[in-house]
Amino acid sequence: MAGVPFIAIEGPIGIGKTSLAKKISSHFDFHLLKEIVEENPFLGKFYDDIEEWSFQTEMFFLCNRFKQLEDIDTKFLSKNKSVVADYHISKNMIFARRTLPVNKFEKYEQIYHILTKDMPVPNMMIYLHASLDTILQRIHQRGREIEQNIKPSYLAQLSQDYEDYMNEFELMHPTIPVIRINGDEMDFVRYQNDLDSIINQVNVQLKKVAEEARKG
Template sequence: MMIAFEGPIGVGKTTLAEQLADFLGPQTRLLLEDFAGNAFLDDFYAQPERWALPAQLEFLVSRHEQLSACVPDPAAPTIADHSLMKDRIFAELLLSGRERALYDRLAARLQGEEITPDVLIYLDAETGVLLERIARRGRTFERDISGHYLKALRQGYERHLAALADSTLLLRLDTSNMVPTSANELASLWHRIQHSCPE
């Protein structure tokens, strides 16, 4: 089984993915997005219009490389703090014209080479909560993220979730009040995942 977390910036994807992987034990494979490996990210946040395309292409390639190299293991779950849905949403939000056309061509060439999640857990939170969390974690390159940007991002997720393929089970979780990281809460989430999946 592959479980992927999705949701807007600051919603708690990585925290919950790490906590669930720890809860399930050392046989669980954890895939974390490599933000630090994107050499264009700081430039993008400083000059979004200039650097959006290379930043998105870097994420597109690195996510495909990571997910396509993941060989499913029937005996152990894989948990990821991202999926390829994120790439398409950010591309729609940030790219237009010939840059979007180039991105779409490259994305289409890579399509089908990666594994897709069996369960997609969409985390959401109120925009004000997201802004507070982003400010609290203090990443320099995120300091100019606006509420308008987060709202547009959340709307993009909703459009893509509505068109999600039947082969992927969708679970929703509102983290506005907290990210569920206690043992009891993680056990409840795992129970929900197991009992939602078809045999």
């Protein structure tokens, strides 16, 4: 399974993770794994009152993402079928650290590590990032009603959290390539050249993943 392509796309809310995952899935004929977002019954309440609804929201996401990863492991990766996901489960810790009070975070962290201990790990990461203005513009453009009450200050903190996390991820996982895409400079939804550039970068890394698998 180590050589089976498993790509995870990460970045702040509204940055274009699902759009890019769909395009990569279509181009390479990979199975598309989409995170469950709007089905979370606590999310609207969370954006209105983060402190009150954070634990319920984060636990719902964690349990659903655990189930999704369990399914793709047994139904796809273990059968040598490639996967591209519009999230990495470690995003749960990014959000939990930001939203949960200390006592609840400690409980959450224990549950997280138990559930994710044996989960499949992506062998490629794509990190989408952009300025706050670009993120706010894209959230507005896609028009999800539950996201319209997100505070810009929360998004700014979240973007910094992602930046810190990805820097840490590269240090902790030097063998997992990270492709960084600046959303202020590239719009792969509107411009084919930008998408082609990303596809080319993915191609290069896929060849490296395959080569490492052959060596291993």
